[in-house]
Amino acid sequence: MHIKTSDQEKLKLGLGNYTCNWGVHICGLYETEKERDEIIIGFLSQGVHDKDIQIYCPVEQSPETFKEKFQNANPECNCGADGCEDFHILSAKEMYYPDGHFSPKAMDKYLNDFFIESQKNGKRNVRATAEMVWALDAIPGVEDLMVYESRLNYFIPGKPWISICLYNVNKFSGSTIMNVLKTHPYTISGGVITQNPFFVHPDKWLAENAPEYLY
Template sequence: MHITTSQQPALELGFGDYTCNWGVHVCGLYETEAERDEIIMGFLSQGDRVGDLQFYCPAERSIEDFKAAYVRQFPELASHLDDPARFQLYSARALYYPEGTFSPWAMDAGLEAFYQKSQRESTRNIRATAEMVWALEAIPGIEHLMVYESRLNYFIPGKPWISICLYNLNKFSGMMIMKVLQTHPYTISGGIITENPYYQPPDQWLAQYAPQFLSQRA
């Protein structure tokens, strides 16, 4: 089933027989490890098979545990995990707060630098996904997490990029999940991808909740 998410070329998501278009920001909502892994393993292995760049941040398990699970499920792809042209794996700290503080501005700059480097030799399709439970820790600046999520909707459209941000419904509050829904134009829930009626474009969301971050678009 195809879900039209932009005017860009289509990709296979790798789960549920879904296709969508590049240039989209999605939240994945799950309650069990099996639900989480259906998304992650399908999404990344499909990209791996067709030569996309996988950009992944595990948080409910270590990078080593992810690699072991990936090899068990896809032994024919095992050698790809250590190829930086296919996989870029980051801990939550290394990706989101390497200096100890979370900053939406730093995330804007870091993702743009990553994107420009990835495109230097040729166009690369990028599949990004992250488990967001790290954000439940008492990290300085984490109150601006949804600012970052909203601003991703400036960064991603028009690029050969898809991001799936994974939120565990058993760990995040209902209030937090509502903010997640407000900042992601599409959702995956129960294995089904849909357009999100609660989504607010970044100009609208930031003007209401964080006007100091409205300027300086990525």
Template sequence: MHIHTSDQPSLSLGFGGYTCNWGLHICGLYETEQERDDIVMGFLYQGDIADDLQLYCPVERSEADFKHQYALRYPACSDHPEDPDRFQLSSAKSFYYPDGIFSPWAMDEGLEAFFVQSQKREPRNIRATAEMVWALEAIPGVEHLMAYESRLNYFIPGKPWISICLYNLNKFSGSTIMGVLRTHPYSISGGIITENPFYQDPDEWLATNAPQFLPPKSEKD
């Protein structure tokens, strides 16, 4: 089933028979490891065989466990997660708060630098996914997580990039999940993708909830 999400080229998501278009920011909501893995494994495997660059932050499992489970599912590609030209695996700390503080501004800079570097040799599609339970820790700045999520809706559209932010419904509060829904234009729940009726444009969401993270007018032009 194709979900038209932009005028960019289409891709297979790797689960549920879904295709969509590049330049998309999705939240993946799940309750069980099976639900999570059906999204993560299928999404990354599809990118692997399409020669996309995979960016993955495992948190509820170790990198070693991910590599083991990936090899069990896809034995012909068992060594691919070891290849940094195919997979960039990162801990939550090294990706989101390497200096011990979470900052949406620093994330903007880091993602832009990563994207520019990824395109230097040749155009490359990027699939990113992360388990967001790290944000339940008492990390300075983590209260700005939803501002970061909202600002991703400036960064991702128009790029050969798709992000799935994974939220465990058993661990996050209802109010946090509502914030997640307001900052992701599409959601996955029960393996089904839908356009999110709660989503708010980042200009609107940031103006109401985190005006200090609104971009300068020149950034949006």
């Protein structure tokens, strides 16, 4: 089933028979480890098959646990091993708050620098996914997480990039999940991918919630 998410090229999500288009920001909502892993393993396994550049930030499981699961699902693949240049497994600290402080503007620069580097030898598709439970810790600046999520809707469109932000609905409050829905144009829930009717364009969301972060 194809979900038209942009005017860019089509890709296989690796989830059921779903396809969509590059340049999209999706939230993955899950309740169980099995649901979470089905999204992660399916999404990244398809990326290996398609030779995409991949970013994954594990939090609820260790990198070693993930690598074992991924290797079992992809026995022919050495991706996720040390030295694999196209498969980046990053800790939450490495990715989101390397200096101990979370900043949407710093994230803008980090992702833009990563994208520029990824394209230096020609066009490459990028798949990114992260378990967002790191944001439940008392990290300075984490109150701006939804600002970052909203601003991703400026960064991702038009690029050969797809991000799936993974939220455990058993750990986040209902109000936080509502804001997650307001900042992601598409959702995965129960294995079903849909356009999100609660999504608010970043121009409007930021104007109402964080006008200092409007472009």
